Amino acid sequence: MISLIRIRKRYMDLKISSKIVFIYLILMIFSVTVSSLIYEKIYDDITSKKVSELSVQTLYTIKSNINSMIQNINNNSRIIISNKDIQAILKNSNNRNGIDVQIDMYGYLSSMIDSMNNVSSIYIYDNFGNKYYIDKQSRKSFKLNKVESANWYKAAINEKGYYILRLNAGEKADLNPNENYVSFIRVINDMESQKPIGTLIININESNFVNCYKDIISKNGTNILLMDENNDFIVNPKDVSDFNQINELIRKELIKSDVEEEKNSIIEKIKGEEYIFSSLKIEEYNWIIVSKIPFKELSKESSTVYLMAFVFTIINGILLFIGAISISRLITKPIKKLLKSMKGIENGEFKKVNIEVGNDEIGKLRDGYNIMVYEIEKLINRIIEEQKVKRKAELSVLQAQVKPHFLYNTLDAMGYLALSGKCDEVYDALEALGEYYRTSLSKGREVITVGEEIEIVKNYFLLQKLRYGDIFTDTYEIDERVLNFKILKLVLQPIAENALYHGIKPKGEHGIIKLTVELIENLINISIEDDGVGMTEEELDKVVSDKIDNNNLSFGLRGTIERLRIFYGTSDVYEIKSRKRYGTKVNITIPIEEGWENE
Known part of the structure; x- marks a missing residue:
């Protein structure tokens, strides 16, 4: 007990510079130790959150690009269906020479398709069984005797002039055909009677959808899957094997959650490597975008940043420690004690400070302050x-x-x-x-x-x-x-x-x-x-x-x-x-x- 009292007395009598060095050393050791223990956990949590946010942000960008492209096609389709010449042909094509009608319609469609970069072909069916089309690549072979027999025709009629989207014009395609396309379909109504006089089909090649995200997938090793309302691939994936290796239950849960919550993200290991799978619903068409991003690619940059931050923390700590030694006469903790004791003067309590210090600079400051309080109190009483x-x-x-x-x-x-x-x-x-x-x-x-x-x-x-x-x-x-x-x-x-x-x-x-x-x-x-x-x-x-x-x-x-x-x-x-x-x-x-x- 006596030895502790002596140690305490010796510490209290130390110069402030020595006290600062001693306390700062203890705090530095404690801070570095605790920081090292919790750094990895905090790092993992922050990185996971950042990767998820980046993944969903990527999907929102793709969604915006797709919506923009389809909206542009929608605007052009309105121009086509409201064209007076096309309206006249569709209403009277049965009373005109077939070759003349085909030539006139081909001319109109040619002028339109040249201004529509994202469109591969345009097809128009009238109510008399005639078909008019123009295709930048090759003619689409629709297995339709009559457009009214298509499985999507009733849905198009119910939209009352608004458009619907169908994969490959609603026809079943193989898993890996030469190409897929999305058909933009809408009924053409008579501008006067508003009765159906034909059907417009605008086909969009899958390459145009790839263009909506090709700049994005070039970074971080990202793969994108675009599926329609039936979970069929709109764009044929380059590599489906990784997705097939995911547990089927997890994949269904990803899509199910996406429908209910609009967006979802899960982290799954494939062949020992972590990937983040994110999904986002395009509500307008009931489509789903799924992205697969290697976790290590996105976390690599974050890992470097956090590692550098940790290194800088250590360096700054060392510099501050050196600074504490160089400015050893700086007063910190004792001044705070003195200020705490002096708080009462703000409320009109002129009490002498009684803090336990040695015969150092703070002790002399305490004595000087007490004399000052006494003189101020005496002066105030005299003024009163x-x-x-x-x-x-x-x-x-x-x-x-x-x-x-x-x-x-x-x-x-x-x-x-x-x-x-x-x-x-x-x-x-x-x-x-x-x-x-x-x-x-x-x-x-x-x-x-x-x-x-x-x-x-x-x-x-x-x-x-x-x-x-x-x-x-x-x-x-x-x-x-x-x-x-x-x-x-x-x-x-x-x-x-x-x-x-x-x-x-x-x-x-x-x-x-x-x-x-x-x-x-x-x-x-x-x-x-x-x-x-x-x-x-x-x-x-x-x-x-x-x-x-x-x-x-x-x-x-x-x-x-x-x-x-x-x-x-x-x-x-x-x-x-x-x-x-x-x-x-x-x-x-x-x-x-x-x-x-x-x-």
Whole structure:
């Protein structure tokens, strides 16, 4: 145990450069060992996936080429069947000289076949048993007495002018004949009556299908099989032996899955060598494309890439190890520990860092940081105290400004009464004013009870009624549970004054000012509402956004809002609602804090 403590102590006292070399060496050995163990598995998985994707991508390319070729033939066939001269011949060939008809039709077909590079021959049958054709190679010997007797004729009729594809015009061919061809078949309808007047057969030699993928199969040793809906070869394969060696069940499963899932891939061994067999369905014709790709050919390039990547990883590791030695004074792990300990300062927690390090550079950095935290905390505390003093001074100034303002208005009202010779009312006013100041001064207290604040408002309204008479009526709805709770002094009187001077008085007729005080959970909700002139949305926005103009609202209201903000430390302690010609309502929400209720 003592020896472990000594070793640990010696390690902690090492220079950071030595610590970096030691830790990096351990990590390097561990990383290379683990990488070597899992590399082969990862490599095999990635290679298999890549080979499958490449194989299917190849089939999609072939499918696109075949579709493009057949679509081109389809477009040309539309030109043929809509040709007015051909339509006329098919409808009236029985009434014309046979040789003349053959010559005319041959001329039309010759001009068409010259522009169709993928077509080996074109045949047209009319409804009178006549046949017209042109062939680039040799005449096709169809075993048909009448075109209506062909096994595909009913299917062509059902397509209502759309085409069908049949291998060798639907006739059975040997497994390895001289050539295969795909017959593009469609019924020719009268352009006017839309009734069948003939049949068009365009033959496509198998070599044209080979051209769709010959550039592809020249790479990676790929073999392609193209089969029709009956699983007959459209293109005679050069070498069928490898495919025949596959288990018949697997081959059927490949084709079955292809029908259900559109595409499929399997890996199978033939003569000890792995091949990937992929199939893709051409939905338009119910054909199937099957590819056979040697696994080693496709994986050869990937193998080289991954091998080079592995070699580069080792080389980079060695270079990084050498770099770690050359920059031995670079600080890594100890700095992370220090940063982790310092995270608390982001949340305002000024705690000293206590990480276990030796008497190295990190230890000195820790000590310097702790001194810095102490000085910052002391500075922040000093700033907070200064801000408190400043806020109290601002509050005192605002209160000093509000008191003379109200006194001025009250004396103005009393002067009006004295000039009117109403001595008794002057006496009542002086008595109310004395009661007002006795309550508002409250021996210098900053906060008074809600009940005392309400009495201030009542005395204020009494003084104003002596001056303005019955211009307004004041009503009260008071929850007696809140009377003994404390509130910031002189916050309701300025709001009541504003309701009178800027709500009721401009109205020019009798109005009502209502004071409501209620207890809602842990909040005291106070509202002063008048039915005076109210404010427009623009005027209300100025009040809410603290852009109050002296000409629009009394100084008392502005001062009260600012006092509430400063004292309660929030801007949402009040809310003002108003509608033009309907009046204004000011809500004040005050939190009940512990110790804020009189005994």
